Amino acid sequence: MTSPCDPANAPVGDVGAALMVVDSRLKAIYDGGSKTDPEQQQMIDQFAASMDRAGFDALLDGACTLIYMYMSWLRAACEDHDEEVIEYVVPSLVETMRMMPKTFKPEVIPTMTGLVIAAGTGLSPNLWRAQYGGWTSAEMNPLEATVVLLAEKINRMAGDDHDFATRLITGALSGADAD
Template sequence: MSSPCDPSYARAGDVATAVMVMDSRLKAIYDGKGGSDPEQRRMADDFARSMTAADADALLDGVCTLIYMYMDWLRTVCERHDKEVIEHVVPTLVATMRMMPNTFRPEVIPTMAGLLIASGTGLSPNLWRAQYGDWTRAEMNPLEATAVILAEHINRMVGDDQEFATRLITDALAATDEA
């Protein structure tokens, strides 16, 4: 019996913009600027103001798709080494979230962990989340940060290749375009 949270029922959203936002955040981290670059902040603010509600929904779905794709890739890698993705990835990422109290207030950590677990078990994170109501404003930054720390985890895992997670998605998008 198929689940109503099966990824085949989910909208992919704007994955291209989601990966650009995630990649921009990663580059800021790797450059040592974090979120403190005023030019980067201005461009992000301008971008956010230009978005319609439909654009924002598509971006939110795109971020959830990134989380799903990253957890799917991690699940495949873990299975090759007889490891369980939930056991291997989720505790590390939750520990990272707990060290970032300005981004991850304690009440959003269970939701972000739930997105990782849903994805790790093959469920759509956005459909899983939808069962509990609409996204809240308080969940937006943690959602973005979850995708970023997941990508950064993958980059470290493959030998500190700072662009691996981005290439993983852009290669998948390119393959989809060719099909």
């Protein structure tokens, strides 16, 4: 029996735009600050200003697709080492979220954790979230930060290769385009 949260039923969204935002945040982190490169920030701001509701929804779906793709990669990596992906990812993710109270208010931690667990168990994060109603404005920064934290975890696992998570997605997108 298929789940209503089966990824095959989920919109992919604008993965490219979501990846651009994540990559920009990662570069800011790796450059030693919390500020994004002004040129990149201007590009993101222009992109955001040009978005209508459908574009914004596509960006949210794209962020959830990234969560799903990153958790799929992490699941495969954990299986190669006889580890459970939920056990490996969730405790450290929650611990990190608790250390970032301005980004992750206590009430959004269960939702962000739920997205990661849904993806880690093969469910669509955006369809899982949709069953509880629409996104709230309080969830926007935590959603972005969750994707960034997953990408950063992957980069660390890849030997501190700061672009590995981005290349992982661009490679998958290139492969999908070829099909």
